[in-house]
Amino acid sequence: MDIKEFIENFASNLNDTDVSELAPETAFRELDEWTSMMALATMAMVSEEYDVELSPEDMRNANTIEDLFNTTMKLKG
C-alpha cells in the first residue's frame, strides 16, 4: 500500500476536486467540497479498501491526507 494509491482512493469520494490537486500534505478539511458526509465516506472507503475501521477520533485527529494514511497503516499493523 502506498500513499499514491491512498490519495486515489480518497479522491474517489470527491466530485469537484481532481486527484492532481491532492498531495499527502493536503489539509482535507480545507477542500471546498469537504462536509461531514465526506468524513463518513472516507471512513467507509478505508473500511472497504483497507479492511480497517477509522474511528471518529481518528478522523478528528487527522489534518492531512498523509495523517489518514499513517493512521490506516498503523491500524493495519
Add this chain to the structure above:
Amino acid sequence: MKNYLSLQGKHVLVTGASSGMGKVFAQMIAGQGARVSLLARNEERLEQTRNLLEGEGHNVVCCDLTDEEQLRQAAKTMQPLDGIVFCAGINEFVPVRFVKQEKIDRMFQTNYFSQLLLLQMLLKKKLVNKGASIVFISSVSSLMGVQGTLLYASSKGAINSAVRVLAAELAVQQMRVNAICPGIVRTEMLSATNIDEETFTKQAAQYPLGLGTPEDVGHAVLFHLSEASRWLTGQCMVMDGGYSLSR
C-alpha cells in the same frame, strides 16, 4: 386521582433491554407496576437491568434476535403478554456508494426482520393477550432525508409500514400497534455509531427543544402501553423536540 398510565397487573416484553432506551423503558414500565420480561443478548447486562427494576417477577430472556432458533426458544419460554416494546436496534452511517449486501442484511435483520419474526411467533403461540399494546421504536430518520442514513432510515421506514398493516390485522383481537419516531436521544447506541462529535453538536443545534432523553421517549411508551391510549392504533408518533418542523 386515577393514574391513567398505570400498568398494574400487566406483563410487558422489552427487547433491547440491556442498554440504552430499552433499559430505561424497562425501569419506567416496572415503576408503573408491570412485570417485565427483558430480552437481549448479554445475560450479565440483563441481570443488571433486572436488579434496577421495582417490584417482583421480572424475567430475563437471553437471546440473540438475529438467530431464528434462539428466537424460537425465547418465544417458547414466554408467558402471555399485555404489551411488547420493540426497542432492539443498531445504527450505522453508510453513504450509498458503500452499501453492501452484508450491511443491508445486518441492519434489516436486527432492526426489522427479527422483530417481525418474534411477533409472528408470539402471536402464533397465542402469547399476546387480547387488548395488548405493541410499540415499535422507529425513528424520525425514517421520515427525513439525512445523508448517510440510508440503511437505518429505510429499516425504520419498514417498521412504519408494518405498524399500519399489523394494526389493521390485529384490531379484531383488540390489540393495538403503534410506533414512536424519536429524534436524537443520547444513548450508548449513538455513542457506538461512527458519527463524529462535531456533527453531533451541529445536529443538536437543530432541535428547538434540545436533544431528547430516553425518559422523554419512555413517557410516550408508558402512554402507548396504558389504557390511556386504548383508542389509538396504527400510528407513528413523531417525538423530536421540534426537529422536523422546519424541514
